[in-house]
Each structure stands twice: as structure tokens, then as C-alpha cells.
Amino acid sequence: MKNTIRREIALDQGVTATLHGSVLTIKGPRGEVMQDFTHPKVTVAVEGTKVVLTASRGTKKEKTIVGSFESHILNSVKGVQEPHLYKLKICSGHFPMSVAVAGAEFVIKNFLGESVPRKVGILPGSTVEVKEKEITVTSPDKDIAGQMAARIESLCRITQRDRRIFQDGCYIIHKAGKDI
Secondary structure: OOOOEEEEEEOOOOOEEEEEOOEEEEEEOOEEEEEEOOOOOEEEEEEOOEEEEEEOOOOHHHHHHHHHHHHHHHHHHHHHHOOEEEEEEEEOOOOOOEEEEEOOEEEEEOHHHOOOOEEEEOOOOOEEEEEOOEEEEEEOOHHHHHHHHHHHHHHOOOOOOOOOOOOOEEEEEEEOOEEO
16 A cells, blocks of 8 residues: 655745645745646645645655655745846857847847847746846746746757857856856
8 A cells, every 4th residue: 555645845934825726826025936736646735834745645656746846836935035047148259149138029139140130039927137248037937937048048049050160149057056
């Protein structure tokens, strides 16, 4: 017989959690994060200042799901206190490209001498700032911050040229919590 898995995640002071159906909303001083935790064998509950994850049967798959849910909740609690930060470096050796934020879009002009600017929409819930040769992406939701940084990096993908010579682009140099 399998054992019941129960994990309790204590919320820090100033952080609150509410549950509507399977959507968990975590609010803190620096923002809020909403995530859907839907799984038929894992339940999520809010008990006072704790978020409780339970699975009735302790199979390997359910332990994995409970661990993933726990990591997502801990990242959300950390993000609403201090937003997750990604840094990207702008490299332009051959052509002087200009990088800017225009409204809800991130724009790169004159990338490898192209006349048409490359654009990507900024995800809601994230902020993008450009300072000299560095781009910073911040968000209380770690998934949104990472996805926005990846979109910016893939916007500068080089094809039809030798990447050893043409190293222009925007590259991630710092992920949330670790340097690369």
C-alpha cells in the first residue's frame, strides 16, 4: 500500500495565497502570480498561512508532480517578494544595431544590416529595460521572465551565416538566481 504524500509550504510574512478552483493566486509586496495547478490525483489547499499539497497514493509519478508543484509555489513566493531578474548582453560587432522598447514591443533595428526591424511583443506581467549594452527582464513569475528572455535571445537568431564570425545578437548572461 502506498503512503499519502503531504507537503506544507509556509508563506513568508506579507505574502498571501488564495485558491479559486484550481488557480492559486499568490500576492506579495512586489506583485502577484496566478498559476493553475490541475491534476486529478494531487490536491492543493490553503490553510491559514500555508499551502498544502496532498496526493492520496505515493507513486513515483505523484511524488514528481507534488515536487514540481512545490517548486512552482516556492518560485512564486520568492518572486512576489523580489522579482526574478534575467540579464542579456547586446553584442554588435559588424553592424551598429539599435535596441529599444517601443510601447508593448521590443524592437531591434539594423540587425546585421537588415532594413526591416525585428520585433517581439512583451509578455504581460514582465518589464523589459535597455541600458547601454545590457537588457534586463524582470517579473514576479519566473516562467514569464524566462520566456521573455528566451524570446529576445531567439529574435537575434542567425541563419545563412557562419556563427563563429557573425556573433551579433542578444545573449542571456544571467538567469534568475545564477550566472551563466
